[in-house]
Amino acid sequence: xxxxxxxxxxxxxxxxxxxxxxxxxxxxxxxxxxxxxxxxxxxxxxxxxxxxxxxxxxxxxxxxxxxxxxxxxxxxxxxxxxxxxxxxxxxxxxxxxxxxxxxxxxxxxxxxxxxxxxxxxxxxxxxxxxxxxxxxxxxxxxxxxxxxxxxxxxxxxxxxxxxxxxxxxxxxxxxxxxxxxxxxxxxxxxxxxxxxxxxxxxxxxxxxxxxxxxxxxxxxxxxxxxxxxxxxxxxxxxxxxxxxxxxxxxxxxxxxxxxxxxxxxxxxxxxxxxxxxxxxxxxxxxxxxxxxxxxxxxxxxxxxxxxxxxxxxxxxxxxxxxxxxxxxxxxxxxxxxxxxxxxxxxxxxxxxxxxxxxxxxxxxxxxxxxxxxxxxxxxxxxxxxxxxxxxxxxxxxxxxxxxxxxxxxxxxxxxxxxxxxxxxxxxxxxxxxxxxxxxxxxxxxxxxxxxxxxxxxxxxxxxxxxxxxxxxxxxxxxxxxxxxxxxxxxxxxxxxxxxxxxxxxxxxxxxxxxxxxxxxxxxxxxxxxxxxxxxxxxxxxxxxxxxxxxxxxxxxxxxxxxxxxxxxxxxxxxxxxxxxxxxxxxxxxxxxxxxxxxxxxxxxxxxxxxxxxxxxxxxxxxxxxxxx
Numbered sequence: 254x255x256x257x258x259x260x261x262x263x264x265x266x267x268x269x270x271x272x273x274x275x276x277x278x279x280x281x282x283x284x285x286x287x288x289x290x291x292x293x294x295x296x297x298x299x300x301x302x303x304x305x306x307x308x309x310x311x312x313x314x315x316x317x318x319x320x321x322x323x324x325x326x327x328x329x330x331x332x333x334x335x336x337x338x339x340x341x342x343x344x345x346x347x348x349x350x351x352x353x354x355x356x357x358x359x360x361x362x363x364x365x366x367x368x369x370x371x372x373x374x375x376x377x378x379x380x381x382x383x384x385x386x387x388x389x390x391x392x393x394x395x396x397x398x399x400x401x402x403x404x405x406x407x408x409x410x411x412x413x414x415x416x417x418x419x420x421x422x423x424x425x426x427x428x429x430x431x432x433x434x435x436x437x438x439x440x441x442x443x444x445x446x447x448x449x450x451x452x453x454x455x456x457x458x459x460x461x462x463x464x465x466x467x468x469x470x471x472x473x474x475x476x477x478x479x480x481x482x483x484x485x486x487x488x489x490x491x492x493x494x495x496x497x498x499x500x501x502x503x504x505x506x507x508x509x510x511x512x513x514x515x516x517x518x519x520x521x522x523x524x525x526x527x528x529x530x531x532x533x534x535x536x537x538x539x540x541x542x543x544x545x546x547x548x549x550x551x552x553x554x555x556x557x558x559x560x561x562x563x564x565x566x567x568x569x570x571x572x573x574x575x576x577x578x579x580x581x582x583x584x585x586x587x588x589x590x591x592x593x594x595x596x597x598x599x600x601x602x603x604x605x606x607x608x609x610x611x612x613x614x615x616x617x618x619x620x621x622x623x624x625x626x627x628x629x630x631x632x633x634x635x636x637x638x639x640x641x642x643x644x645x646x647x648x649x650x651x652x653x654x655x656x657x658x659x660x661x662x663x664x665x666x667x668x669x670x671x672x673x674x675x676x677x678x679x680x681x682x683x684x685x686x687x688x689x690x691x692x693x694x695x696x697x698x699x700x701x702x703x704x705x706x707x708x709x710x711x712x713x714x715x716x717x718x719x720x721x722x723x724x725x726x727x728x729x730x731x732x733x734x735x736x737x738x739x740x741x742x743x744x745x746x747x748x749x750x751x752x753x754x755x756x757x758x759x760x761x762x763x764x765x766x767x768x769x770x771x772x773x774x775x776x777x778x779x780x781x782x783x784x785x786x787x788x789x790x791x792x793x794x795x796x797x798x799x800x801x802x803x804x805x806x807x808x809x810x811x812x813x814x815x816x817x818x819x820x821x822x823x824x825x826x827x828x829x830x831x832x833x834x835x836x837x838x839x840x841x842x843x844x845x846x847x848x849x850x851x852x853x854x855x856x857x858x859x860x861x862x863x864x865x866x867x868x869x870x871x872x873x874x875x876x877x878x879x880x881x
Contacts, residue, residue, distance in 0.1 A: 255306035259299045262315045266295040269322035276330035278337060286489030287326055293493035294318035297500035304504055309371030310364065311503075314496050317360030324353040336407035344412045351405050352397045355389050358431060364495070365438035365464070369456045369503060374441050381437045388430025395424030439464065456502040463498035467491060469522075520571040524564050528556050582651050585610035586659035593662050600665035607642070610655050617643040618663070620670040639667035682853045712742055765794045769801055769819055776805055778814055784821040789828055793878050796858050797821060797830045803851050804832035804874040812836025812872060823880070827860075830876040840866035840874075851876075 270288035277284040298314030305311060332346030366373065366381055373379065396402065399420040403411035414420075442464075446457045474488045532552040539548035569580070589606040592598035598606075604618040619626045619641040628634050628643055635642045635649065637656035640663050644652045656663060761768045766784040773780035789797075801819050808814040814836035822829050842848045842864055851874075855862040860878035 256303055259302040259311070259315050262319050263292075263295045263299050266291055266315075266319045266322040269319070269327040273322070273326035273330040276327075276334040278330075278333045283485050283489065284326070284330070286486045288322075290489055290492040291318050291322040291326065294496040295322070297493075297496035300500055301503050308503070309367055310369070310499060313360060313363055313367070314499065317357060318496075320353070320360075321357055325350055325357060328353070333407050344406070344408075347406055348397055348411075348413055351402060352393055355392050355396065355427075355431065358435070359385060359389070361495075362435045362438035364499065365435075365442045365460070368442060368445075368460055368499065369453060374445050378437075378441055381434050381441070384430050384437070385434035388427040388434065390427070391423045392427025392431060394418070395420045395422070395427055399424060459498040459502035460495070463494040466494055520564070520568045523567050523571070524560075527563060527567070528560065531559060532556050578651060579654050582610045582655045583658040586655045586662075590659055590662050593665065600662045600669060603659055603662040603666050606659065606662070607652070607655050611644065611648050611651050613645055613648055616645075616652075618666075619643065620663075620667045637663055639664055679856075682856050761791070761794055761798060764788060765797055765821060768794075768798050769821065772798075772802060772805060773817075773819065776809065776817065778809060778817060780805065780817040780819065782819045784819070785823060787823060789880060792858065793828050793880065796854055796860075796878060797828060797876065799854060800830050800851055800862070800874070800876045801832055803848070804834075804872075807840065807848070808832070808834035808836055808872065812838070812840070814871070824877070826880050828878040828880055830878070832874045833871065835871045837868070838866045838870050838872055839868045840864055840872045848874075 270291055274281060274284045274288055294314050295318035298311045298316070298318060301308050301311030302315065328346045329350030331340075332343050332348075332350060335341065335343030335346060362381065362385060366378060398411075398413055398415040398418055400411055400414035400416065401421075403409055403414065406412075442457065442460065446454065446461065449457055470488065470491050474484045532555060535555045536548045536552040539551045586606060589598060589603065589610075593600050604616070607618065608614055608616045615632075617626075618637075620639065626634070626641065626643065631646060632643055633646050633649065635644065635652055635656065638660055642652055642656055764786070765788075766782070766786065769782045769784055773782050788794075801821075805817060805819070808817055812834055814834035816835050818831075818833045820829075820831045820833075840848065842852050842862070848862075848864060852862045855876050855878065858878055860876060862877075863875045864872065865875075866872040
């Protein structure tokens with residue numbers, strides 16, 4: 254029901270304004286401007302009623318928008334057109350429109366008095382509507398019956414004027430009471446703001462901002478009303494600020510930072526006034542010495558030079574007054590950064606500095622944003638360059654300002670944290686390399702002792718036995734013993750060759766390509782080798798060969814690969830080794846010691862090892878070694 258009514262009010266408002274613009278006899282630009290104001294106010298009120306059907310402010314805005322459209326704009330346009338065309342009721346229509354502003358003004362003080370909850374601040378504030386009612390009862394006849402009003406009629410004469418009534422005194426007293434009601438309503442809103450907090454305080458700030466802008470513009474416009482006609486259009490277009498501010502405050506206040514809006518508005522107004530005054534002063538003073546073009550150029554130079562430092566100083570001064578919390582947070586973090594520069598504070602203390610500045614003892618700073626972190630309920634994460642700040646949701650603006658002012662300290666702390674992490678990883682990698690080398694040497698010693706050495710000892714004993722038998726009984730057939738000795742020698746050679754597989758192969762003396770082709774010839778699966786003829790440092794070729802050996806061995810033993818490819822090439826300043834297979838995949842660097850050992854070996858040379866091994870899609874091992 255309420256929504257249907259308010260939609261009808263908006264439709265009637267639009268219809269009245271269309272009629273007013275169509276019937277206007279004066280400048281259509283001014284009429285369109287006032288039509289925009291009325292329609293904007295009606296829509297703002299309708300939006301509030303649509304969300305909150307019983308909200309007084311919504312009905313107040315929509316109702317007075319219809320009053321302005323029908324009585325002030327449409328009636329005046331009809332009266333003026335009727336006077337020209339001889340239509341009936343032209344004088345009555347003009348009088349009604351000319352006196353309608355007194356009633357329309359009630360919408361202004363009512364908005365201030367009832368905002369934001371639609372109720373009076375207290376019982377004593379009933380004096381405001383009572384005072385206005387008395388003032389309107391005096392001002393309406395004092396204004397309507399005054400002969401001075403005749404200048405506003407198309408005929409130049411007020412046909413309803415009365416000389417036997419003190420209209421001037423009546424209007425003066427009534428206007429004073431109406432003005433007093435408006436002042437008291439503003440005072441009521443200011444007092445309500447001082448007592449408010451949280452949501453209500455943010456809502457009132459929106460209306461106070463719009464009222465402040467209008468409070469500055471209206472006196473200026475009244476002084477220029479007759480001397481500069483465009484000011485009438487400008488004022489009409491600024492009137493919608495108040496209903497828009499009320500609508501935003503009640504429906505969308507949380508989407509915008511009103512403190513930022515106030516701060517920016519005040520600072521830009523002050524900046525404009527200051528620069529304009531400075532420009533005028535420079536032009537006037539320079540005009541005493543130089544010609545007009547030169548003085549204007551000096552004024553423009555002053556504005557260009559003074560703009561940035563003046564804006565920063567004014568913004569800081571305004572923030573100190575209107576955004577005190579933001580100013581204090583930025584100041585605290587700026588002071589901390591200065592102490593870091595002077596060596597009086599450690600960059601790692603940036604977390605404690607942020608906590609103290611924002612007032613959140615549980616604030617966390619994750620210096621490695623790629624690592625996993627949890628965001629508890631009621632908190633949010635804010636990216637801050639190389640870090641992430643986890644803080645209370647309501648502190649988002651302050652935290653953003655704090656991290657912006659303290660970005661240098663955050664970046665230094667992040668770099669220090671990354672350096673420490675890399676040093677720890679490097680130390681662990683070197684420890685693993687040393688341990689693996691020791692274990693490898695021990696394994697070789699055990700294998701030689703338990704395997705090849707024992708085999709060679711057994712061969713020696715066997716040959717000695719053959720020697721004795723030949724001496725004692727030369728006629729005896731000893732071929733079988735000699736065959737056994739030869740077989741043992743063959744096994745020993747094979748085992749020694751296998752052990753040598755973990756050492757630098759002799760084939761590397763002829764180049765990495767020759768060693769890899771020898772490896773491919775000894776691999777039991779089809780292996781394709783593509784390599785460059787360029788020679789590299791011996792240590793790089795050894796690392797590349799070990800990477801290829803380990804990757805090929807893993808593919809044969811664990812991946813059930815049917816085909817392998819080994820590619821070696823130069824990629825810029827790096828030696829690139831890529832081994833691919835068509836096996837079962839699923840290989841991981843951290844699983845088992847083979848790939849982890851390779852990774853450590855590559856990292857020890859300043860390179861990188863990556864393993865791409867999706868399950869069922871083969872494995873690709875890539876080692877990138879710096880050549881410099």
